[in-house]
Amino acid sequence: MYKIAVLPGDGIGPEVVNEALKVLNAIERKYGVDFETAIYPFGGIAIDKTGDPYPAETQEACLKSDAVLLGAVGGPKWDALPGSKRPEAGLLALRKSLNVYANLRPAILYEPLKNASPLKAEIVGDGLDVLVVRELTGGIYFGTRGREKTDTGYKAYDTEIYSTEEIKRIAKVAFDAAMKRKKKVTSVDKANILESSRLWRETVEEVAKDYPEVTLEHMYVDNASMQLIKNPRQFDVIVTSNMFGDILSDEASMLTGSIGMLPSASLRDDRVGLYEPVHGSAPDIAGTKKANPLATILSVAMMLRYSFDMEDAARDIEDAVLSVLKKGYRTQDIMQDGMILVNTVEMGDLVVEEI
Amino acid sequence: MYKIAVLPGDGIGPEVVNEALKVLNAIERKYGVDFETAIYPFGGIAIDKTGDPYPAETQEACLKSDAVLLGAVGGPKWDALPGSKRPEAGLLALRKSLNVYANLRPAILYEPLKNASPLKAEIVGDGLDVLVVRELTGGIYFGTRGREKTDTGYKAYDTEIYSTEEIKRIAKVAFDAAMKRKKKVTSVDKANILESSRLWRETVEEVAKDYPEVTLEHMYVDNASMQLIKNPRQFDVIVTSNMFGDILSDEASMLTGSIGMLPSASLRDDRVGLYEPVHGSAPDIAGTKKANPLATILSVAMMLRYSFDMEDAARDIEDAVLSVLKKGYRTQDIMQDGMILVNTVEMGDLVVEEI
Numbered sequence: 001m002y003k004i005a006v007l008p009g010d011g012i013g014p015e016v017v018n019e020a021l022k023v024l025n026a027i028e029r030k031y032g033v034d035f036e037t038a039i040y041p042f043g044g045i046a047i048d049k050t051g052d053p054y055p056a057e058t059q060e061a062c063l064k065s066d067a068v069l070l071g072a073v074g075g076p077k078w079d080a081l082p083g084s085k086r087p088e089a090g091l092l093a094l095r096k097s098l099n100v101y102a103n104l105r106p107a108i109l110y111e112p113l114k115n116a117s118p119l120k121a122e123i124v125g126d127g128l129d130v131l132v133v134r135e136l137t138g139g140i141y142f143g144t145r146g147r148e149k150t151d152t153g154y155k156a157y158d159t160e161i162y163s164t165e166e167i168k169r170i171a172k173v174a175f176d177a178a179m180k181r182k183k184k185v186t187s188v189d190k191a192n193i194l195e196s197s198r199l200w201r202e203t204v205e206e207v208a209k210d211y212p213e214v215t216l217e218h219m220y221v222d223n224a225s226m227q228l229i230k231n232p233r234q235f236d237v238i239v240t241s242n243m244f245g246d247i248l249s250d251e252a253s254m255l256t257g258s259i260g261m262l263p264s265a266s267l268r269d270d271r272v273g274l275y276e277p278v279h280g281s282a283p284d285i286a287g288t289k290k291a292n293p294l295a296t297i298l299s300v301a302m303m304l305r306y307s308f309d310m311e312d313a314a315r316d317i318e319d320a321v322l323s324v325l326k327k328g329y330r331t332q333d334i335m336q337d338g339m340i341l342v343n344t345v346e347m348g349d350l351v352v353e354e355i
Numbered sequence: 356m357y358k359i360a361v362l363p364g365d366g367i368g369p370e371v372v373n374e375a376l377k378v379l380n381a382i383e384r385k386y387g388v389d390f391e392t393a394i395y396p397f398g399g400i401a402i403d404k405t406g407d408p409y410p411a412e413t414q415e416a417c418l419k420s421d422a423v424l425l426g427a428v429g430g431p432k433w434d435a436l437p438g439s440k441r442p443e444a445g446l447l448a449l450r451k452s453l454n455v456y457a458n459l460r461p462a463i464l465y466e467p468l469k470n471a472s473p474l475k476a477e478i479v480g481d482g483l484d485v486l487v488v489r490e491l492t493g494g495i496y497f498g499t500r501g502r503e504k505t506d507t508g509y510k511a512y513d514t515e516i517y518s519t520e521e522i523k524r525i526a527k528v529a530f531d532a533a534m535k536r537k538k539k540v541t542s543v544d545k546a547n548i549l550e551s552s553r554l555w556r557e558t559v560e561e562v563a564k565d566y567p568e569v570t571l572e573h574m575y576v577d578n579a580s581m582q583l584i585k586n587p588r589q590f591d592v593i594v595t596s597n598m599f600g601d602i603l604s605d606e607a608s609m610l611t612g613s614i615g616m617l618p619s620a621s622l623r624d625d626r627v628g629l630y631e632p633v634h635g636s637a638p639d640i641a642g643t644k645k646a647n648p649l650a651t652i653l654s655v656a657m658m659l660r661y662s663f664d665m666e667d668a669a670r671d672i673e674d675a676v677l678s679v680l681k682k683g684y685r686t687q688d689i690m691q692d693g694m695i696l697v698n699t700v701e702m703g704d705l706v707v708e709e710i
């Protein structure tokens with residue numbers, strides 16, 4: 001029996017999480033397993049209730065769980081709060097407290113959604129399948145920061161900092177993932193300028209020695225942001241720092257044209273993981289049943305695969321999603337001519353039926 | 356009479372600079388002006404000669420000039436050198452010594468090259484014209500960096516740091532540029548995480564008060580990397596830090612599909628400027644006459660505009676380039692079916708003829 005802490009969060013978060021829980025239920029029935037799910041406040045809604053985006057009660061529950069399922073956090077309501085009191089601070093604290101240092105963000109272009117990509121057909125070819133492995137609990141997100149008064153204003157600073165171990169462990173995750181894929185790792189850094197990037201590059205080189213079958217390539221971050229657009233099919237696994245990963249994984253997502261479809265997993269060394277859609281809380285469409293629940297549903301598939309070792313069940317969900325798409329059902333964000341428009345709940349039901 | 360220090364640099368640098376000098380010559384004849392140009396070693400070639408990518412002689416000449424024209428630097432030959440001895444270190448020292456804090460990188464899709472964009476026609480529409488204003492002499496490029504030994508390896512760090520004044524002056528450049536364009540500024544930061552970004556955002560807000568006609572929008576860097584692909588026409592002027600500008604300006608360049616066409620200017624408060632193509636030294640095609648000289652030629656146009664206040668002459672060059680393209684002439688990097696392939700020197704000659 002696995003324990004899952006469920007954090008619906010803000011905006012469309014609760015709506016998409018609801019559909020994901022229906023799918024999880026269907027898997028329970030099909031496989032005769034039992035998941036213990038419980039819902040906790042997190043993000044803006046938790047600020048409203050307790051003044052804290054990641055309240056003690058939620059934290060305790062997350063630390064005792066085998067997996068955490070997160071919807072989305074944030075919204076204009078909480079944007080004016082000081083940095084340390086915002087929903088985002090809760091997200092950082094959640095990641096750090098769980099120590100889920102490896103953020104896996106697959107950017108996959110599903111065959112039936114091929115022409116949703118903003119890129120020309122000849123660039124997309126048969127489809128895209130890039131896995132961004134982003135370091136998630138280090139770097140400039142967690143280094144010392146502050147500001148000082150000067151004669152004419154302020155000086156403000158943030159510190160990008162990485163240790164050999166932090167780089168080693170994330171590199172291993174990337175190489176392990178590449179071994180199950182096309183055996184190519186592109187490590188992205190700015191080693192022509194940054195000392196932390198030079199340590200990154202050396203350390204990745206070291207780790208690579210244990211993976212003679214994997215081709216390793218280094219790329220500067222500015223070039224990577226170009227190459228993703230010019231020729232995304234050259235990539236298999238991209239491994240990079242927290243900050244560069246934030247930028248490049250979002251860029252890679254957008255290449256699929258359907259960010260409403262993209263799941264993510266954040267892992268540490270045991271099987272505990274945090275699972276969330278790549279998209280945000282979309283406060284503008286919250287409550288309208290327009291949200292696409294597939295990213296969260298596919299995040300549940302990743303949970304089954306990585307935290308519960310239920311590969312078959314994970315595949316069931318992924319196949320069900322593909323089959324619903326093939327039948328022509330679309331939420332508004334991925335709607336195209338000749339397809340059948342459905343709302344959030346209907347999309348969830350369709351996936352459950354397929355399972 | 357203006358003094359121009361010319362730094363051809365490495366790889367294709369000398370070839371493209373040669374063509375740009377021919378064009379400068381044509382302008383001298385047409386307008387009866389006199390430019391004093393002199394060539395100095397810089398980058399890898401300077402390392403080979405003197406051990407220093409930015410030798411004292413070059414530095415002295417640059418500091419005495421009204422403008423500096425740079426080709427490109429770097430190549431595999433110098434990649435193994437330690438950070439402070441590499442061509443890139445020379446580039447940073449050059450920018451800092453000239454104090455050219457405002458890097459203007461227009462990403463323009465020229466009408467005759469419209470279908471070179473990797474983006475679909477409906478996204479590109481009538482064309483793209485985004486100006487990225489990148490802070491060039493501050494941020495993590497120039498903050499304290501280092502590494503320390505630990506029990507199990509190292510810890511390496513770099514510091515992102517900005518002062519109110521540094522942000523103010525670059526914001527002014529962006530707003531001034533927007534006043535001459537579509538009156539919209541998008542300031543890109545990561546204010547939900549970084550303290551330096553929060554100071555950035557506050558300061559830009561302050562500067563905006565002096566430009567009531569300009570619409571200011573703030574955008575997180577991860578979102579900006581997506582929006583550039585999803586809907587690049589929403590942007591007019593983007594202003595951002597050195598590091599984010601490095602990434603986003605390259606991404607924006609690639610959207611045009613013809614990075615061989617893109618010039619840049621780096622300016623300070625008086626009219627002195629550094630002008631260089633956005634593309635790199637392309638060692639793989641050096642010496643083959645395949646390089647596209649148009650980015651460097653268009654950089655000369657920017658020099659005439661910003662450093663010498665010769666708007667008509669700048670337009671002459673830009674019109675000449677457009678007219679050569681309209682006639683169907685293409686270097687290999689922008690070659691398309693039915694067009695006429697020319698080499699580096701022929702392309703330079705064609706532009707000179709038009710002037």
Ligand SMILES: CC(C)[C@H](C(=O)O)[C@@H](O)C(=O)O
Nearest residue numbers: 074088091092246547548577
């Ligand atoms: C909300 C924000 C703090 C977060 C990040 O930068 O990590 C988000 O952009 C993400 O990528 O999950």
Ligand SMILES: CC(C)[C@H](C(=O)O)[C@@H](O)C(=O)O
Nearest residue numbers: 192193222429443446447601
């Ligand atoms: C070569 C490198 C140091 C440089 C930079 O990062 O500034 C380049 O990428 C650029 O954008 O001019």
